[in-house]
Amino acid sequence: MDNSPELQRFIEQEKQKAMVSEMVGKLTNVCWDKCITGTPGSKFSSSETACLTNCAQRFLDMSMIIAKRFESMQ
Amino acid sequence: MDSFSSSPSMGSSSSSGVSTEALMDQIKTQLAQAYAQEFLETVGNKCFAKCVTKPGTSLSGSESSCISRCVDRYIEATGIIGRALFSSPR
Numbered sequence: 001m002d003n004s005p006e007l008q009r010f011i012e013q014e015k016q017k018a019m020v021s022e023m024v025g026k027l028t029n030v031c032w033d034k035c036i037t038g039t040p041g042s043k044f045s046s047s048e049t050a051c052l053t054n055c056a057q058r059f060l061d062m063s064m065i066i067a068k069r070f071e072s073m074q
Numbered sequence: 075m076d077s078f079s080s081s082p083s084m085g086s087s088s089s090s091g092v093s094t095e096a097l098m099d100q101i102k103t104q105l106a107q108a109y110a111q112e113f114l115e116t117v118g119n120k121c122f123a124k125c126v127t128k129p130g131t132s133l134s135g136s137e138s139s140c141i142s143r144c145v146d147r148y149i150e151a152t153g154i155i156g157r158a159l160f161s162s163p164r
Contacts, residue, residue, distance in 0.1 A: 040147040056158035
């Protein structure tokens, strides 16, 4: 199939977007469970907001540690 | 924009050339539907767990309002996570 370069570029872009959206979706799922313990109010408390931010960033840190750990096993 | 450069048949639906633009529009629509569907499923699961702890014969007023708040908060949480990952210095 000879796709136009325009289509190829479009598909690459959508792939990137899908990866980003999957990651955000997955982390929201995980961090929601960790950080939002009570019934949801009409506004997040500052500690809930901070917890969500920290949760996402620490998950990234952890992913990097795991990746390094695997590299060192090779 | 070469909106009418035709591409060969995709699957069985069309054997005549489909413009690249039309194809991209179709893909965009389908992706948007898939994202929305997945999001709805997740939000439904989360908010059912939080707000309907003991299902009765109908949703009570407080359960309904809990669900509205929960949906709003889940959307907000998605924004917070997105920003935490992609637009804040670590």
